[in-house]
Amino acid sequence: MKNKGLEEILEGYALPAKLGFGQTLAPVMFRAGYRNGGWDAGELTAYAPIRIDPAATVLQYAQQAFEGLKAYKVEQSSPALFRPELNYFRLLQSSRRMCMPAVPADVFARGLSEVTMALADFIPGGSGQSLYLRPFLMGTGPCLSVKSSDAFTFLVIASPSDTYFSQPIRVMVEREDCRAAVGGTGADKVGGNYAASLQATTACIELGFDQPLWLDPKERRFVEELSGMNLVAVIDGELHTPRLSGSILPGVTRDSLLELARREGQTVVERSMAVDELLDDIRAGRCSEFFACGTAAIVAPIAAVGERDGSVVELPRTGQVAAQLRSAILDIQEGRVADPFGWTTEAGDVAALTSRMRPESE
Numbered sequence: 217m218k219n220k221g222l223e224e225i226l227e228g229y230a231l232p233a234k235l236g237f238g239q240t241l242a243p244v245m246f247r248a249g250y251r252n253g254g255w256d257a258g259e260l261t262a263y264a265p266i267r268i269d270p271a272a273t274v275l276q277y278a279q280q281a282f283e284g285l286k287a288y289k290v291e292q293s294s295p296a297l298f299r300p301e302l303n304y305f306r307l308l309q310s311s312r313r314m315c316m317p318a319v320p321a322d323v324f325a326r327g328l329s330e331v332t333m334a335l336a337d338f339i340p341g342g343s344g345q346s347l348y349l350r351p352f353l354m355g356t357g358p359c360l361s362v363k364s365s366d367a368f369t370f371l372v373i374a375s376p377s378d379t380y381f382s383q384p385i386r387v388m389v390e391r392e393d394c395r396a397a398v399g400g401t402g403a404d405k406v407g408g409n410y411a412a413s414l415q416a417t418t419a420c421i422e423l424g425f426d427q428p429l430w431l432d433p434k435e436r437r438f439v440e441e442l443s444g445m446n447l448v449a450v451i452d453g454e455l456h457t458p459r460l461s462g463s464i465l466p467g468v469t470r471d472s473l474l475e476l477a478r479r480e481g482q483t484v485v486e487r488s489m490a491v492d493e494l495l496d497d498i499r500a501g502r503c504s505e506f507f508a509c510g511t512a513a514i515v516a517p518i519a520a521v522g523e524r525d526g527s528v529v530e531l532p533r534t535g536q537v538a539a540q541l542r543s544a545i546l547d548i549q550e551g552r553v554a555d556p557f558g559w560t561t562e563a564g565d566v567a568a569l570t571s572r573m574r575p576e577s578e
């Protein structure tokens with residue numbers, strides 16, 4: 217490692233006994249800056265608070281976009297990333313929506329690679345454990361009139377993490393608030409969507425649920441997703457998931473699970489899913505499983521779907537399809553089986569990472 221200070225920091229670092237998810241922050245980060253129309257090369261630095269202008273557009277107007285992916289070192293001798301190009305392409309899309317410049321492919325690749333490789337010895341190796349990587353981009357130029365910043369900062373921070381949920385989750389149908397609007401930013405991974413979700417999350421937790429289940433913003437009739445996870449129901453033995461409506465975040469996990477299921481010969485249906493029909497299907501036993509999926513939680517079975525008035529429908533506890541898909545994706549991510557899709561890639565190989573991020577391979 218080039219930087220003497222970083223070596224010392226890493227030598228003095230130890231994983232805490234209890235990891236949790238996203239709770240322990242790794243002692244290094246990657247930082248690149250954009251000003252006067254161009255990006256600098258970026259560098260690995262010690263994890264530390266950053267100086268920011270109080271009038272920065274990210275603080276005033278939420279000009280921000282982020283990604284979440286994991287580095288795995290379970291069966292692998294060196295850390296692996298899972299479909300990182302999809303995170304890159306999605307960050308480009310979110311950045312465009314937020315009027316932010318594209319982070320160059322090689323800067324994004326080096327950011328992931330340098331953070332992961334510096335922390336290679338601290339990636340917990342139990343199944344379901346990983347190094348959670350959080351790349352994000354924000355407007356850091358000061359401007360109180362509402363317009364795009366001309367200075368931006370790209371950071372990659374990381375968290376050695378355990379599994380996200382240990383229990384099946386309880387969700388509450390949110391019929392008042394929306395996290396995303398028609399023509400809004402629901403399909404982009406931006407902090408503002410999460411800010412808009414917090415009130416409903418707080419309310420549902422007070423009522424004994426874990427997360428709100430969001431409906432479409434136009435008619436409030438169709439199931440969309442959870443605040444940070446997509447949804448899949450098993451109905452009459454088929455996988456049904458809300459089609460990407462424009463206000464749903466297109467998850468890498470969602471896409472990968474659907475692909476895995478199709479490969480196993482399962483029927484996958486992407487459609488508009490009316491929430492009241494889904495509740496009827498659960499009550500009638502036609503819907504045998506309902507689960508959430510995302511990078512953080514992988515596959516999280518849903519035990520109950522409730523309403524603000526206290527009514528609840530419970531799902532059977534079997535969860536076979538969810539369990540199978542969870543093992544199938546983890547087997548690939550954690551290097552237990554050959555990867556038939558070419559989804560994994562070595563975190564240490566910056567050239568290979570960068571070439572995956574060329575738009576042609578999209």
Ligand SMILES: *Cc1c(COP(=O)(O)O)cnc(C)c1O
Nearest residue numbers: 443444445465467468469510511
């Ligand atoms: C990140 C995210 C997901 C899951 O996407 P993955 O790429 O599978 O991690 C789903 N919904 C929202 C709103 C998200 O922000």
